[in-house]
Amino acid sequence: MIAVIDYDAGNIKSVEKALDFLGQEADVTGEKEKILAADHVILPGVGAFGDAMENLRSRGLDQVIYEVIRRGTPFLGICLGLQLLFERSDEAPGAEGLGVLKGEILRIPESDGLKIPHMGWNSLHLQNNGRLFRGVEENAYVYFVHSYYLKAADESIVKASTEYGTHIHASVEKDNVFACQFHPEKSSDVGLKILKNFIETV
Numbered sequence: 001m002i003a004v005i006d007y008d009a010g011n012i013k014s015v016e017k018a019l020d021f022l023g024q025e026a027d028v029t030g031e032k033e034k035i036l037a038a039d040h041v042i043l044p045g046v047g048a049f050g051d052a053m054e055n056l057r058s059r060g061l062d063q064v065i066y067e068v069i070r071r072g073t074p075f076l077g078i079c080l081g082l083q084l085l086f087e088r089s090d091e092a093p094g095a096e097g098l099g100v101l102k103g104e105i106l107r108i109p110e111s112d113g114l115k116i117p118h119m120g121w122n123s124l125h126l127q128n129n130g131r132l133f134r135g136v137e138e139n140a141y142v143y144f145v146h147s148y149y150l151k152a153a154d155e156s157i158v159k160a161s162t163e164y165g166t167h168i169h170a171s172v173e174k175d176n177v178f179a180c181q182f183h184p185e186k187s188s189d190v191g192l193k194i195l196k197n198f199i200e201t202v
Contacts, residue, residue, distance in 0.1 A: 002199070003038035005065075006030045007055045009045035009080060011183070018185035022196055032064045040199060041068050044185075045080030046145065049105065050092030052080055062098060069100060072176050074201040082150060082172070082179035091148050100177060102153035103169075108146075114165045117147040122162045122170075122182075130159025130173050132180070132197045142170075142180075142187040142194075150181055176201075 004015055006028050019026040026042075027034055035041060043065065045052055056062045069075055077085050086097045089105035097105075108116050123139040149168040152158050160171035160180075171180045178198060184191035 001038050002026045002040045002042060003035045004028045004042045004044060005035060005061060007045075007052065007059060007061055009047050009052045009055065011044045011046045011079065014183070014185045015042060015044045015078065018192060018195055019199075022192060022199065024199055030059055030061065032060065035061075035064050036067060036071075038068075038073065040074045040076070040201070041065075043075070043077045043081035043084065045078065045084070047080055048091060049080065049083055049089040049097070049148070050095040052084055053092070053095055053097060056084070056098075065098060065100075069177055074198065075177050076198050077177075077179035078185070079146060079181060079183055082181050083148065085177065085179055086150065086152075089148060101157065101172065101174060101179075104151055104153075105148045106151055107148055108165055108168075111165050117145060118164045119145045122164060124160040124162055124170055124182075126160050128156060128159050128173075130171060131201060132171060132173065132178055132194050133159060134197050136190060136193055136197075140190045142182040142184065142190055144170075144182045146181060 083105045085100045086103045090107045121141045157172045157174045184194040
């Protein structure tokens, strides 16, 4: 069973639909016991960093996430779910992220002709042998929707990057923790392959 954490941060239906397409039963839940009992856990999300952290903390889900990760259960953050795993964000000065991974979330810098939010397909540069990207080709295209981007403190955890006005750490992996700034559930066959690779992580 895959638990998809529900904390009122949107984007859950498309994740659930993609998992269903892959033949995986998903339990969309905010219940601690169900999340801890899952074989894999996904933290999706679109919206504001500060509000999302407040939602997680007010429901005690921050502690559930720490426990899931401590137990070694494969954990995947998507879009805002990636950002929340880090320490801080320009979007919400003073708000602390989960701090599971070291790094910060920065605003995509303004420049002529660059639309923010970044919405659309970008190619990935693959690096450091990410398990999510087994069987995925270099320069594969995936779908992004975001105004803020990750700058990880440790380059070795970065498994994919892209360029959009700046150098963006698009996917990271450390031990049982995986995260993507892009939306695999909206990234056609490439995204489904990435989700399948996650599901096959034991």
